[in-house]
Amino acid sequence: MRSLLVRNPIAIGVFWVIVYLVIVLLPLLILLLYPPAANVGRGFWLDFSVALGFIGLAMMAMQFALTARIRLIEASYGIDLILQFHRYTSVVAFLFILVHPIILFIDNPKTLQLLNFFHAPWRARAAVIATLALILMVVTSIGRKRLKIPYEPWCMAHGILATVSVGFGLSHALGVGHYLGLFWERTVWIGIVLITLWLLVYVRLVKPLFMLRKPYLVEAVIPQRGDVWNLVLQPRGHVGIHFQPGQFAWITLQISPFRMREHPFSIVSSAERPERIEFGIKAVGDFTKTIKDVAPGTKAFVDGPYGVFMTDRYEDSAGFVFIAGGIGITPILSMLVTLADRHDERPLHLIYGSKTWGNITYRQELSALTDKLDLTIVYVLRNPPKDWSGETGYIDKQLLQRYLPKRPATRNYFICAVPKMMDQIELALHESGVPVTHVHLEHFNLV
Ligand SMILES: Cc1cc2nc3c(=O)[nH]c(=O)nc-3n(C[C@H](O)[C@H](O)[C@H](O)COP(=O)(O)OP(=O)(O)OC[C@H]3O[C@@H](n4cnc5c(N)ncnc54)[C@H](O)[C@@H]3O)c2cc1C
DSSP: OHHHHHHOHHHHHHHHHHHHHHHHHHHHHHHHHSOOGGGTTSOHHHHHHHHHHHHHHHHHHHHHHHTTTOHHHHHHHOHHHHHHHHHHHHHHHHHHHHHHHHHHHHHOGGGGGGGOTTTSOHHHHHHHHHHHHHHHHHHHHHTTTTTTOOHHHHHHHHHHHHHHHHHHHHHHHHHHOGGGOSHHHHHHHHHHHHHHHHHHHIIIIIHHHHHHHSOEEEEEEEEETTTEEEEEEEESSSOOOOOOTTOEEEEEESSOGGGOOOEEEEBOSOTTOTTSEEEEEEOOSTTGGGGGGOOTTOEEEEEEEEOOOOGGGGTTOSOEEEEEEGGGHHHHHHHHHHHHHTTOOSEEEEEEEESOSTTOTTHHHHHHHHHHSEEEEEEEESSOOTTOOSEESOOOHHHHHHHSOSSGGGSEEEEESOHHHHHHHHHHHHHTTOOGGGEEEOOSOOO
8 A cells, every 4th residue: 555655646646635535524424323312303404504514624624734734745736736725625614614503593593692792602602703713714815915915914814813713613513512422523523633733733833943953054145137036055064955856945034933934935956966955036025025135144944845846756758848937947947957967868848938038037057058958948038139030929829839849748848937827828738739647837826
């Protein structure tokens, strides 16, 4: 079983889905197998509503596992897919939890009295607090950009609201107790409480502690074209992280990792030289605009590597096609320099969209790589100079078909760009005969 899981990523993926379903449905399965003795006459709608509440609550507790960056799980899907799953399952859990009391109120209008916060028993108050926290969490998450809530305060509030919601939800379930009379029913819920608590301790204390024990120092900050800065880090007193080309890490600069103000960046340097890792950072916002002023010798912490956007997963591929837009070149450059260090002889294509010739990030480095690799580069400029004879505009199906290899299905394709461009290119590749399983995407906008 174990060797099957190690060798086969699809089997690992299916394995984690089964684990998730078992944990989420276990409380319900136990209830079905061993219904409470005093359950006779409680009615279908009451039982149904409780079932929805149980599934919703177990799903909410599992959200802590989905966002804890557990490497074993992350390595099967990639963080963007896990966060996508986190978003969708949150909405489903939210609906289950919301429908749970609504059914109760319709089935037995007297239960509406439980909403009277000052006179209701504490277990009902716990449910009200959990639901309000959940509503606030969903509204601020879906509307974060529209409400103009900056990422970091939102992230902190999200964590607090999730803890409040799940904590009070679990107290409500344990407090009602009717369905938790049996040993196994109680054991499952206590297990869920303990897993949730452990995940909180792991994310907030254990992981930062590990990072603290493995610090890095900024060796240099090197300006690049296109308002990008290479942040060069050296491990201090340890060997650094071993990563695969194309992966990324969460960086904390200057402050303690316990403050949890970290940002994700793709590693841009070669995986064959982990003793000195580089990140290419584009100045776009509050944090990234400060990179150029970071002094050599500044302390840094690295949580990683993460991600499944990497050529190493497709050793059997006849060659690779990379499609980058702007700063999306960073993970791709790491894959290219690593392939060059390994003297890889397979045919490689890079289609790279930029605004102008002057701001093509890493143009010199890419040009040098054409001497070491069988690499064809196609630059696509939105604002080309007058004497430009190359490709212009946006990367679309017609442009792709001019450069795709003769048998497109024999290659693997890596796309990293803004979301709209990635969607269009993905569609164009499928329409050009590239199987879905051969197209790999890296999203820089996780949240
Ligand atoms: C897997 C991955 C790899 C990335 N690789 C690179 C790279 O190689 N080079 C590069 O320049 N950028 C990369 N990014 C994007 C980079 O993380 C954001 O540009 C940066 O965090 C923005 O921070 P800011 O404070 O400067 O900008 P802000 O203006 O505060 O934020 C802009 C947007 O970036 C996102 N963001 C902000 N802070 C965080 C955070 N702490 N965690 C996650 N998202 C955040 C939010 O959606 C926010 O709305 C990557 C992102 C991801 C998810």
